[in-house]
Amino acid sequence: MADVEERRSLLGNEGDVSHSDSQSDGTRETPRPGRPLPAICDPSHLLHRVVILVFMCFLGFGSYFCYDNPAALQTQVIQDLNLNTAKFMQLYAWYSWPNVVLCFFGGFLLDRVFGIRLGTILFSLFVCVGQVIFATGAIVNRFWLMEVGRFIFGIGGESLAVAQNTYAVNWFKGKELNLVFGLQLSMARLGSTVNMNIMGWVYSQIVILVGFPGHTALGASLMIASVTCLFSLICALVLGFLDKRAERILHKEQGNTGEVIKLTDVKDFPFTLWLIFIICVCYYVAIFPFIGLGQVFFIEKFNFSPAQARAVNSIVYIISAPASPILGFMVDKTGRNVIWVMIAVVATLAAHMMLAFTFWNPWIAMSLLGVSYSLLACALWPMVAFVVPEHQLGTAYGFMQSIQNLGLALIAMAAGSILDTRGYLVLEVFFCTCICIALMTVVMLYFVDYLRGGDLNRSASARARLQKEATSDAE
Template sequence: MADYEERRRLQGDEGSFSGRPAARGAGRPLPAICDPSRLLHRVVVLAFMCFLGFGSYFCYDSPAALQTQVLQDLNLNTAKFMQLYAWYSWPNVVLCFFGGFLLDRVFGIRLGTIIFSLFVCVGQVIFATGAIVNRFWLMEFGRLVFGIGGESLAVAQNTYAVNWFKGKELNLVFGLQLSMARLGSTVNMNIMGWVYSKIADLVGTGHTALGISLMIAAVTCLFSFMCALVLAFLDKRAERILHKEQGKTGEVIKLTDVKDFPFSLWLIFIICVGYYVAIFPFIGLGQVFFIEKFNFSPAEARAVNSIVYIISAPASPVLGFMVDKTGRNVVWVIIAVVTTLTAHMMLAFTFWNPWIAMSLLGISYSLLACALWPMVAFVVPEHQLGTAYGFMQSIQNLGLALIAIAAGAILDTRGYLVLEVFFCACICRQYFPSVLCVYRILVFQTSYLNQSAAVRAKLQKEAASDAE
């Protein structure tokens, strides 16, 4: 009752935007949909959080969805095409360290989210304009601007989630956000070809039709920008009503911590880079691969190329729950790596239906993300987590930028078979460090990496007792 009376008093003082008592009376509580402390209002906020990154993920793979059209209409080779992905990654080699700092210390989470979503929107518009005027350098610049906003916007989205849903709901919220991100990529893969065909019927094929199609895709970024504005308003209102502080990312970046990173953490970095460079560049080049090798139509090629994201959307929360309950993260990482290697070998050396291999790729991709990223928290102290995750993302983006360029060059000179062998080599290169990591953990028992969930809980309980 005391808590209810306190909240009612706050709502009575703060409930009117004008500062005057509301018509309903100062003592009456807010409706559930307008009360920041009620579940219904937070569900509304969650909807805007999920759509905050929808435009960014929708437009990230727009080059992959229109790979055939980009190559033909702009008269590009594959190496130049993959530069569009490299330019997205280059700014994030640095911004992974400073994005959280800018959100916490310079802009604040609300203004920072608006600024980064604006970068995403403007970057996509510049990218589309470059296609309309047939200036590839302008398209590259647009992807650079787009990349400045994209990764930092994801950090802001996670910060909002922690601020509003800290506690038992947080894992579900992260799963829903990831599912919405994958939904954006999936819709993009399957709709952009249809959009291009409709525009081509009106203006004819060529760079103009390509640019207009990309400009239509920018509408999703504009929608996400509007979600950022609404979220800022709702968060500011909740801060005023509930007297809470503005959200922080929790990232503390100290580059001097790098010298104290344990050997197992560097192995995790190697696994991360070696794995993701065999996923995202392949999806970026997958459409033409399925057309040429399996004689798929463009629509079928786009559909099978998007199956990784389609599976990841529902599978990520489920697999995350499974890893939480069982532990043994290193074992799950090895299973994901072996499954991914099997999928790439099937695509490279067989003519089996590619839906099988791509489905395996989608499952293994989700499993590795659920098992690998939490491992960082097991091997470094809490005060170094921000630096460790920032360094991990920085190395990942550096690897993606370099491998994107290399994959384009290999495809132009050697073809898809050699490219698939290259991806298999990338996976094998990081499989052996994971085996070494297992050996180190099982023999020396230096961390929680490969322990079961029950053993981890017991050790945490003993540590808490010792601390008391």
């Protein structure tokens, strides 16, 4: 009965007329004027969906804020816990290890086991608990406990991103969806940027409060950062309530990820898809591990202050926030994905070579890195849909994320060891080597696609023309 009353209040007078009850003597009850709820409370109204979008964007804020806590506090973590760089980079490796597997099963758990609402709450809880354990490990000076915390944090982090995208598809379909994805990406980059620029200040204030630096101050700073994860958990709870209410009122079904994971599809993947996988791994291992180690690099080589180093280290994320939707629009309008990927890889190689072999202002190289990183993401990931049929997309993207996380875990450990034994110059040469492998693979992809008459490097107009011809033939 409560559902009917709430439905009536949304429908207003029309709802009362159409649902007027009969009296016991057979006469009809006189319709009473309805009291429509405000638009902000109506799940079918745009204003209500804007409220949903706000909670949706903040859903992943805590995860992205805390992911790079080690990078923002690199000097403090190494000094306060008496670590070498190899041990420090284990904090990133332990985040990636669970996602080597969960990239395949995160969507399945959301669709078939938990449902989008419970799944989102559980993954948010993993993120929150993992960050608290991570901070507790620092407080009690137990590095193994910090690694456990990062592992638990990783279980929730990537799967929460899948849940966030599922909510977006469920609430915003059609032309709005690309804008929503762009806003979510911008909020994610905002979380990373705020972390890079504020955690050092938080640590310094804790040191002033307790009177001395050390693992206690480090742990307290990380515990304060966990408040952002708690905030994201609250957003997950509010989203679950609002989505359940909308399901009850509008009689809509829970959203699904749409992913169908069949590991047997892997044997059918074309050669071009494996080349895309290689590009993905070799490129991203030269981005995220570098950012994880970048703060000390800028302090030691360019004599930056810690605040300056954190600022220049975060410019990649700052640029990515507004650039990603703009560059994505450009790639959509022009096509030629392989050429754009090649340009992005060459620009990234140039940025790393500037950082390695020159003393030019690093803002130049890092700004170039931010633009090229955004461009590659916009051009590379959509190519998967051009080379595999729709029913294999879930498996293909899951496998791509899986080997990306495997590469990040292994290279994070390798980068730490190289830095400890050989220094930053050799580490930069190592990153340049990874980018060169990616570049050679892009060139190979170009020729393989060209010789096979593939779709990867067609212009947008050619693709539209072929799609129109295919549609007319089918009719």
